[in-house]
Amino acid sequence: MEEAAQPTVVPRARETLLEAHEVIKAFGGHRAVDGLTFTLARGAITGLIGPNGAGKTTLFNCLAGALKPDGGRIVLDGRDLTGAAPSRFFAAGLARTFQIPRPFPALSVLENVMLAPRGQLGEQPWANWLRPGAVAAEERRTREAAMHWLAFVGLARLAPEPARVLSGGQRKLLELARVMVSRPRLVLLDEPGAGVNPALLEQIVEKIAALNREHGTSFLVIEHNMDLVASLCSPVLVMAEGRLLTQGAPDEVLADARVVEAYLGGDAADAGPAAAPGSTAKRPTPSGDGALAA
Ligand SMILES: Nc1ncnc2c1ncn2[C@@H]1O[C@H](COP(=O)(O)OP(=O)(O)OP(=O)(O)O)[C@@H](O)[C@H]1O
Numbered sequence: 001m002e003e004a005a006q007p008t009v010v011p012r013a014r015e016t017l018l019e020a021h022e023v024i025k026a027f028g029g030h031r032a033v034d035g036l037t038f039t040l041a042r043g044a045i046t047g048l049i050g051p052n053g054a055g056k057t058t059l060f061n062c063l064a065g066a067l068k069p070d071g072g073r074i075v076l077d078g079r080d081l082t083g084a085a086p087s088r089f090f091a092a093g094l095a096r097t098f099q100i101p102r103p104f105p106a107l108s109v110l111e112n113v114m115l116a117p118r119g120q121l122g123e124q125p126w127a128n129w130l131r132p133g134a135v136a137a138e139e140r141r142t143r144e145a146a147m148h149w150l151a152f153v154g155l156a157r158l159a160p161e162p163a164r165v166l167s168g169g170q171r172k173l174l175e176l177a178r179v180m181v182s183r184p185r186l187v188l189l190d191e192p193g194a195g196v197n198p199a200l201l202e203q204i205v206e207k208i209a210a211l212n213r214e215h216g217t218s219f220l221v222i223e224h225n226m227d228l229v230a231s232l233c234s235p236v237l238v239m240a241e242g243r244l245l246t247q248g249a250p251d252e253v254l255a256d257a258r259v260v261e262a263y264l265g266g267d268a269a270d271a272g273p274a275a276a277p278g279s280t281a282k283r284p285t286p287s288g289d290g291a292l293a294a
C-alpha cells in the first residue's frame, strides 16, 4: 500500500510548480504584461531578465496576488489562484521579496523577520486570554525560526539593532531571512543583487543555492547582474515589452542576439551602458567589462 502511494506523495524534480497562462496586466492603455505564458519547474532556480520597464516586477505582483491580472490564469501547485488575495498565494507556499526593501525602521532586525508568518495564534484577541501558553509557545517558535534564518544570512549579530542601521545589501539579506521563516515552496526574488557589494553578493548567491539544494526551495529571480544570473539560474526567461522574448539555458540566452538587442535597443543605445541613469546596477553587467554577449 505504501509503495503504491509513494509516487503521488514524492514530487518529481522537474514537475511543474507554477503555470502562468496568457497573463495580462495593463496600466491605463499600456500592457506592462502582455499575454505571458511560461511554467516554473519545481526545484529550479529560474532567472527572469529583461531591460528596465520590461514588466518583470509587474509580473511578480501578479504572481504574488498584489495585482489582479486583467487576463490569463495563474496556477500554483495545481491550484488556480488567478485574482486571489496575496494571503492565498502565501498560504499556498509563495513568498516574495521587494525590489526596494522597506523594513520597519524602528523595529529591530529580529522583529522585522518575526512579522513574516501570518495567521499566528497571537493575532486573535481571544487567544491571548484563553490560550496564553499556546500563544507564548508559538511566539517562541517564531523567534527561534527568525533567529535561525538571521544566522543563516549572517545577520544574527544585528538582530537587536533597529532595521534602519542596515545597509542596502543587508536589507536584501533581511528580506531573504524574512521570506524563509514561512518555509515557502516558491520564492520570488526581485533583484536580490541590486546595490549589494561583491562580497555580500557572493554570500547571497551561496545562500540561495544552499536553500535550493538543501531545502528544495524553488526560486524565480529577477536580476540585472548577468554574472549572478549565469552562476545561479537555469533556465532563464527573458521579458521584453511585457512579452516572453525567449527562454533557455543562461549561456544560450545571454548570447542570443535578440536579447542583446532588447537590452541595447532602449535608452542604453543612446546613452551607452556606462552613462545610463541608474548606474550599472540597472544594466546587464556580464563577466568582464564587455557587452551582454560577445
Ligand atoms: N503601478 C503602476 N502604474 C502605472 N504604470 C506602472 C505601474 N507599475 C509599473 N508600471 C509601468 O509598467 C511597465 C513595467 O514596469 P515594471 O516595474 O514591471 O518593469 P521592470 O521590468 O520591473 O523594470 P526594472 O528592471 O526597471 O525594475 C513600465 O512601463 C512601468 O512604468
Ligand SMILES: [Mg+2]
Residues within 6 Å of the ligand: 056, 057, 058, 099
Ligand atoms: Mg522591477
